[in-house]
Amino acid sequence: MDEKIYGWWLPPDVSVHGAKIDQLMSVLHWFMLLLFLGWGIFFVYCLVRFRARPGHVAMYLPVKGIATKYIEAFVVVIEIFLLFGLSTPVWLAYKNNVPDAKKALHVRLVAEQFAWNFHYPGKDGKFGKSDSSLISGDNPLGVDPEDPAGKDDVVTVNNLHLPTNRPVIVDVSSKDVIHSFNIPVLRVKQDTIPGQQISVWFEATQAGHFELACAQLCGLGHYRMRGDVLIDTPEEFAKWQAENAPPPQEEPAAAAPEEKK
Numbered sequence: 001m002d003e004k005i006y007g008w009w010l011p012p013d014v015s016v017h018g019a020k021i022d023q024l025m026s027v028l029h030w031f032m033l034l035l036f037l038g039w040g041i042f043f044v045y046c047l048v049r050f051r052a053r054p055g056h057v058a059m060y061l062p063v064k065g066i067a068t069k070y071i072e073a074f075v076v077v078i079e080i081f082l083l084f085g086l087s088t089p090v091w092l093a094y095k096n097n098v099p100d101a102k103k104a105l106h107v108r109l110v111a112e113q114f115a116w117n118f119h120y121p122g123k124d125g126k127f128g129k130s131d132s133s134l135i136s137g138d139n140p141l142g143v144d145p146e147d148p149a150g151k152d153d154v155v156t157v158n159n160l161h162l163p164t165n166r167p168v169i170v171d172v173s174s175k176d177v178i179h180s181f182n183i184p185v186l187r188v189k190q191d192t193i194p195g196q197q198i199s200v201w202f203e204a205t206q207a208g209h210f211e212l213a214c215a216q217l218c219g220l221g222h223y224r225m226r227g228d229v230l231i232d233t234p235e236e237f238a239k240w241q242a243e244n245a246p247p248p249q250e251e252p253a254a255a256a257p258e259e260k261k
Contacts, residue, residue: 099167114221122152158227163237180216
């Protein structure tokens with residue numbers, strides 16, 4: 001993973017919806033800078049204009065001018081524009097354009113202290129059943145090996161493999177406490193809540209090796225909640241799936257018929 005891409009500003013955008021989010025963030029920061037400079041200049045002016053000095057006595061009178069009213073109204077108008085003119089359209093475009101589940105790659109994510117467990121369905125597109133009593137070091141999600149739908153499933157820990165130019169739907173949940181699934185380059189961040197399953201979607205536009213992090217303090221080992229996002233071309237992703245799929249299990253041989261005495 002090339003850590004040089006994470007500079008002092010926003011990380012690179014490799015998602016289909018990231019450009020609008022970056023535009024919104026830029027406008028918000030420019031407006032915050034304008035407010036900071038405006039209030040900073042006003043603060044310095046007050047320090048100089050109303051400083052204590054001989055011959056001057058403080059006057060406890062309310063402000064009589066209407067300039068502050070215009071400034072307050074201007075700030076309110078800008079905030080309404082940011083909310084309804086920029087933020088709401090970006091959010092609605094993301095929430096209302098959920099990809100077709102039949103065409104998207106479906107991944108199940110279960111976070112825990114302190115790891116990310118990813119569950120991929122096999123060629124049948126079906127997830128195998130999970131049972132908490134089957135959870136072990138080799139089976140972190142408790143996938144039932146006897147379930148036919150789960151025999152070709154793939155489970156990875158701290159490694160999220162994705163294809164480019166294909167929508168991905170991730171169902172996130174947690175085993176223990178609240179975590180936060182965060183992939184900066186894909187502009188995705190979603191809390192994982194114990195007992196709940198929340199779906200998020202995204203689509204990568206560029207192959208590469210990127211970082212996955214937990215954006216919610218989740219315990220003493222929070223620093224270990226770091227994973228790898230490996231975005232491949234569709235051909236490379238298909239090859240990875242084939243190489244990591246469990247080998248087909250051989251059917252037990254039929255018992256030989258008993259000889260008649």
